[in-house]
Amino acid sequence: NTGQSCIAANRIYVQRGLAERFIPAFVERVNALKVGNGLEPGVEIGPLINPAAVDLALSHIADAQAKGAQLLCGGQRHGDAGSAFLAPTVLTGVPGASLGMCDETFAPVAYVNVFDTEAEAVARANDTSYGLAAYVFTSDLNRAFRLMESLEAGMIGINDGVPTTSNAPFGGVKQSGWGRELGTEGLDAFLETKHVSLSLG
Known part of the structure; x- marks a missing residue:
């Protein structure tokens, strides 16, 4: 679904004790995703609904970076300008006020944050x-x-x-x-x- 499902998870909270192992492994897996025509064998990430959806996702990514998030992979259009494909993207250290943490990105973008306590994770997850x-x-x-x-x-x-x-x-x-x-x-x-x-x- 390329993240275009209403129940697709964009905000990911990882316990600090696991983050050092999880985040690099997650980025490695995301980087390995094959982007292309969904009718072709082996393709895992297809196009977004239209180029405007890519523009929206890119605006969320840029907003997160402007507010201090670190881009770990992706973050750009896949293919030519105007393409409806977005490179699968992972950001970390994403502030709660970022657009992607408040609105639906509907794209293959993961906002990964680290937490220390269960109460903190719940508070941040519910802060929407x-x-x-x-x-x-x-x-x-x-x-x-x-x-x-x-x-x-x-x-x-x-x-x-x-x-x-x-x-x-x-x-x-x-x-x-x-x-x-x-x-x-x-x-x-x-x-x-x-x-x-x-x-x-």
Whole structure:
């Protein structure tokens, strides 16, 4: 989906003890992604919806850098000027006020930040007006249950990067929508709730 999915993760928070290993490995994997025509064998990253979407992503990348973020890879159009392809991009040390941390970039751009405590990670993850999906990767079941409660998102994947299925409710909180699609909860919008009070006296 080239990051053009409403549940695609752009903001990534990595615990400091893992960051030294994770970030270089992540950048190496991102650099290895093959960009091109999605109909060709081996291609992993296709075009964005149009060149204007690339312009938007580039503006988010430039804004992050202007506010102090470090560009680790990508950050430019892939191919000729006007191309709808964007080189997969990773930035780190991205301030919370950056456009990409506040708005949807809808592109193959990852904003990676390091945290020290669980409370800090939750506060930073929730520091947005959106709340469609969140993801937690942990081997600590107690932490998983705490984060299910504290993260402000309508859908949470625990060690699962694709937490959606047709029999589960799909929807978000805050400015990520109202109500749910799919699952039995998806029927609620088409039903009328009726309260009946019956006196037997």
